[in-house]
Amino acid sequence: MDIGGEVPVHTILESYNSLIRQRIISVIKQTRPCRHLYEPLAKYLTRGGKRIRPALCLATAQAMGGSVELALNSAVALELLHNAFLVHDDIEDGSEYRRGQPTLHAEYGLPMAINVSDAMSAIGARLLLDNRALLGSELSWRIAVEFEHLGRQSVEGQAMELGWIRDNVIELTEADYLRMVLKKTCWYSTIHPCRIGGLIASLECEADRFNRFGFFFGAAYQIQDDILNIVGEQEIYGKEICGDLLEGKRTLMLIHLLNACGSEERQRITRFLAIPRAQRELEEARWLRAQMLDRGSIKYAESCAVDLARAAMKESETAYARGYPGPRQFIRGLVQYAIERKF
Amino acid sequence: MRYQRVCANRARPLKLAGDIARHANDSRFVRTANAVFEEEIQKRELAGAEIVAEIRRQASLRSTQQIVRHIRDDAHAAIDVLADLVNVLALAVDQVRARSAQLPQPRGSSRPINLLSRD
Secondary structure, X not given: OOOOOOOOHHHHHHHHHHHHHHHHHHHOOXXXXXXXXXXXXXXHHOOOOOOXXXXXXXXXXXXXXXXXHHHHHHHHHHHHHHHHHHHHHHHHHOOOEEXXXXXXXXXXXXXXXXXXXXXXXXXXXXXXXXXXXXXXXXXXXXXXXXXXXXXXXXXXXXXXXXXXHHOOOOOOOHHHHHHHHHHHHHHHHHHHXXXXXXXXXXXXXXXXXXXXXXXXXXXXXXXXXXHHHHHOOHHHHOOOOOXXXXXXXXXXXXXXXXXXXXXXXXXXXXXXXXXXXXXXXXXXXXHHHHHHXXXXXXXXXXXXXXXXXXXHHHHXXXXXXXXXXXXXXXXXXXXXXXXXXXX | OHXXXXXXXXXXXXXXXXXXXXOOOOOHHHHHHHHHXXXXXXXXXXXHHHHHHHHHHHHHHHHHHHHHHHHHHOHXXXXXXXXXXXXXXXXXXXXXHHHHHHOOOOOOOOOOOOOOOOO
């Protein structure tokens, strides 16, 4: 695939998307049990989504002199694992909507949703095994090691966030939030996709060069996601607005608000976070949202996301030094896209 | 190669200081993010060292396995080589014994010189 420097980001993203969609369809065997496994699986995977992770992997492979064909299995495995995480995440958070449609567990029930999610991980593992014939033992094994690390970091980050909610932890700093985001989001969403792409281009590639760029990019992406959850439009965003507030998620906005508000408001927020999720009322979540707007918490988070995106762009010069200009420009555009997106 | 690697490790603290300085003029939030990254990357580097050690372990395991496989595949050839070696050694021992018997006895000794003896 040829990446021209002048082509808009969303056009290139759509080209990658098309390759990924085709590969996904080709690996899903429409055999039995179809109605209770492969059919909902295919339906879910073809719902759409931005597919930034596999695009980042493919573009990095190209930027560093590799080919899309060699990176496609790993890129699709990243997308499958991401979708498996999403299904579990929606169950853990009690979310109702994903990509503008009911979440998988809302549509098919918990047992089937969990099983479909497990199937996504299993198919992803198959693709990684197929890498051996394509890339050789050493590189495919190295990629498997990268996957093990990203998987482990993600579940550890998720455990941090779930633990804060479960134990009703209030005293959190921005550094705590960033540490959690690095684990929960950045390793698997941005850092490892770049590392894997780089390694596929050359096993001699120093994969650590992408770490800082990936962290800043991933954190900016996560903050924008948290912002959209509060001020986005449900039809475009695809998830229920204020869902994070009802779940009691410790976002950058919440940490900012807890430090910016008066003692009365702080007590009210603490009380809201202490009650079980099922008992939290939408009215109270809306009050919390209004507080975030009034106290400048949303604006603050927006400025943090922009600052991080700028830092990521600066880092991209080091990470992709001597890389091909077309894919490099696309990756820089992707950072911009991540903080400007509405979904 | 080894020398370069040692030098690269020694240069690491300087490189880190440079990395921190790279974001010194950025916003407070980016500086916090950078500090978190510096702290976490050290853990990652430790994990990286473990990965490299594991790769080396696997590589050495693989070469050992290859040697064992070659020996197993060529077992008959190996036995023939060993048998030849034993025959050669036996022949050598016989020849040395024969030479020993031809040598004059040492003065004051009732035994002939034994070239195979360690004394």
